[in-house]
Amino acid sequence: MTFGILGSGSWGxxxxxxxxxxxQTIYWWNRSQKSIDQIMTRHHNPQYLSTAYFNTAQLKxxxxxxxxxxxxxxxxxxxxxxxxxxxxxxxxxxxxxxKKIISAIKGILPEKNLLLNDFLKNEFDFPLEDYxxxxxxxxxxxxxxxxxxxxxxxxxxEVVTHEITKYFQTDYLNTVENDDIYxxxxxxxxxxxxxxxxxMAHGLDYGDNFLSVLIANSADEMAGFLKKAGIKNIEVGHxxxxxxxxxxxxxxxxxxxxxxxxxxxxxxxxxxxRTFGNMIGKGYSVKSAQLEMRMVAEGYNASKxxxxxxxxIKAEMPIAETVYRILWENVSPGEGxxxxxxxxx
Numbered sequence: 001m002t003f004g005i006l007g008s009g010s011w012g013x014x015x016x017x018x019x020x021x022x023x024q025t026i027y028w029w030n031r032s033q034k035s036i037d038q039i040m041t042r043h044h045n046p047q048y049l050s051t052a053y054f055n056t057a058q059l060k061x062x063x064x065x066x067x068x069x070x071x072x073x074x075x076x077x078x079x080x081x082x083x084x085x086x087x088x089x090x091x092x093x094x095x096x097x098x099k100k101i102i103s104a105i106k107g108i109l110p111e112k113n114l115l116l117n118d119f120l121k122n123e124f125d126f127p128l129e130d131y132x133x134x135x136x137x138x139x140x141x142x143x144x145x146x147x148x149x150x151x152x153x154x155x156x157x158e159v160v161t162h163e164i165t166k167y168f169q170t171d172y173l174n175t176v177e178n179d180d181i182y183x184x185x186x187x188x189x190x191x192x193x194x195x196x197x198x199x200m201a202h203g204l205d206y207g208d209n210f211l212s213v214l215i216a217n218s219a220d221e222m223a224g225f226l227k228k229a230g231i232k233n234i235e236v237g238h239x240x241x242x243x244x245x246x247x248x249x250x251x252x253x254x255x256x257x258x259x260x261x262x263x264x265x266x267x268x269x270x271x272x273x274r275t276f277g278n279m280i281g282k283g284y285s286v287k288s289a290q291l292e293m294r295m296v297a298e299g300y301n302a303s304k305x306x307x308x309x310x311x312x313i314k315a316e317m318p319i320a321e322t323v324y325r326i327l328w329e330n331v332s333p334g335e336g337x338x339x340x341x342x343x344x345x
Contacts, residue, residue: 001100001167004072005029006065006087009295010048011104012078014140017049018168020058027060029068036061052144066095074100074164076134077116080296081107084116089123096124102153102164103133106188107298108305115185129157132164133181135188137260138173139270146172152257153177154184176256183231184257187222190320191262192299193306194218196277197323197340198266200333203281215266217344218319219259228315273299280326281333303327318343 003019004027005012012028019026030036038046039061043053062068065087069075075096079087084105103116112119117133120126132155142149151168155161156179165175178184194215201211265271276297279289286300303324310317322340325331 001163002071002073003027003076003167004068004074005076005078006068007076007078007080007104008035008045008048009078009080010140012076013045013049013052014138014143015076015078015104015134016059017052017054017143018170018173020054021170022167023058024167025058025060027062027068027071029063029065030061031063033063036063049140049144066091069095069099072099074102076102076104078104081105081109081116081298082296082301085109085111085119088119093124096120096126100130100132100160100164101126103131103185106135106192107302108189108309110301110305113305113308115182115189117181117185128181129155131155131181132161133185133188134168135184135257135261137256137264139264139268141270143173148172148174150174150176150256150260152184154179154181154257156181178257180231182229183226186226186229186231187258188261189298189302189306190218190222190225191265192273192297193303193320193323194222194262194299195265195271195273196280196297196299196303196327197319199271199274199277199279200281200323200326201277201337202274203278203283204333204337206337211266213344214319214340215263218266219262221315221317221319222258222262225310225313225315225317229313273297276300277323283333286327299323300327 003024005016006029008030016026016028035047040056043056044050105116108115109119117128117131132153135152138149138151151173153161153165153175158179161177165177169175198211198215201214265273272293272295276289276293303320306320307324319340322336326333326336
């Protein structure tokens with residue numbers, strides 16, 4: 001299987017490192033010819049994860065996404081959700097025919113208010129059985145440092161999902177598989193919103209005791225949305241029966257992708273959503289926080305997207321809704337968290 005990567009930020013660079021560490025030659029899209037020249041000369045991406053070094057013989061870099069797609073069997077989309085629609089709409093409607101797509105986009109496409117698989121179905125008639133999602137808990141910075149991490153791969157075709165995961169298994173990366181495409185993607189969207197909230201709480205000088213209760217309630221709120229939406233939700237703590245010959249939990253066990261990803265995104269100093277929320281809690285405006293970070297915090301757009309989606313689902317989501325109102329309706333962080341305090345149990 002030949003891989004193409006559309007996206008050259010920190011997460012795209014981390015995925016490129018994993019594949020090339022496993023001996024794969026990859027086709028990799030970068031918007032900037034200058035960045036491509038620097039990667040080929042210096043053997044690392046100077047803009048992101050500069051400690052991750054590459055054997056440039058394994059890199060086929062190009063500024064044209066069409067060339068990347070043409071040469072690859074499996075396309076990894078790792079463009080920030082805010083820019084994905086613009087990039088994809090410029091492509092021919094038949095370009096993904098016969099390809100596999102792995103989404104590493106941890107957000108909803110804000111212009112369409114859709115998960116990537118639904119957007120691809122509507123615009124490219126792309127079948128769900130050829131679509132896969134890769135989720136955490138996993139920070140790009142720890143991949144670069146080769147600290148043991150876990151990735152969850154989700155796809156309804158279990159055979160192909162298992163085949164894909166083999167290309168990502170290294171001595172510093174373990175993989176988990178499940179078939180809960182919608183559940184894991186919505187969970188990835190929601191955990192970014194809750195991480196913004198956790199950052200706000202830190203910026204407002206709440207302590208660890210409050211933060212633990214906030215995150216526990218966020219996990220419960222997430223599960224409530226998934227159930228209310230009718231999405232298959234694999235509950236933390238529930239393990240399917242498995243043959244006694246197995247030395248690990250069943251492939252559908254999802255504590256990592258639901259609770260684990262939520263925890264690391266809320267607590268880690270690497271988390272851009274937590275960092276963004278911390279700045280808002282300290283009094284930065286949304287615009288000034290975005291300018292200072294110079295990176296995309298997916299939880300910002302996600303908060304509005306999920307607020308709109310929940311107008312139909314009607315799940316009880318006081319934490320996510322308050323984060324939305326702080327970011328989009330000028331509710332002050334202090335006022336918003338005074339309300340959140342009263343909802344926590």
